Amino acid sequence: MQDKRKDRHLAVFLFKIRERLLRNVMSNSIRIIAGLGNPEDRYERTLHNAGFWKYGGSFRYEKKFGADYCKINLHGQDVWLVKPQSYMNLSGGPIRGVIDYYRLKVSELLVAHDEIDLPPGTTRLKMGGGHGGHNGLRDIIQHCGAEFVRLRLGVGHPGDKSQVTNYVLKRGSADVERAIEDNIVEAMDVMPLLIEDGLNAATKALHTKE
Secondary structure (H helix, E strand, O other): HHHHHHHHHHHHHHHHHHHHHHHHHHHHOOOEEEEEOOOHHOOOOOOHHHHHHOOOOOOEEEEOOOOOEEEEEOOOOEEEEEEEEOOOOHHHHHHHHHHHHOOOOOEEEEEEEEEOOOOOOOOEEEOOOOOOHHHHHHHHHHHHHOOOEEEEEOOOOOOOHHHHHHHHOOOOOOHHHHHHHHHHHHHHHHHHHHHHHHHHHHHHHHHHHH
């Protein structure tokens, strides 16, 4: 009986620690936004490059990072925009390089990426989680850990798992591209809210729009 009480107390203690850590993560403002994509021109408008679409700012290539990057002021806060130029599967190294160089926290990172498990016209914000088979996220998790914000841009699924690679490495239809572009604009609209009021407020605003 005593052992069971100890187990319960330990479980409550661990739960409180987890909640405190999660609150600390959620309260951190976004300082770095990284889009995922492949650098060659032939990939520019493919669905897999949705994370590269519609970026503002004046980018320059930095060899020590292996990324195009720039700094913008977003709602009164300096934010680094990063586009790794190392190809999708090796996105983690460049992003980790920027984080370390500017002494940022992984919890201050937002990664924008294509999401086949969401239909075009649907965008979701999410903190943490796995990679879901997305090789860009897989590499970032290996280099940085999983506790960063994801902006999941729905691009749809071809219906057959064996066709996913071929599907995302091509352009979508005009309707699909238009839906993704509209979603990116909506996501950009809630970025000030994300920085000012945090993930919960931004998530509620973004999801309410849908």
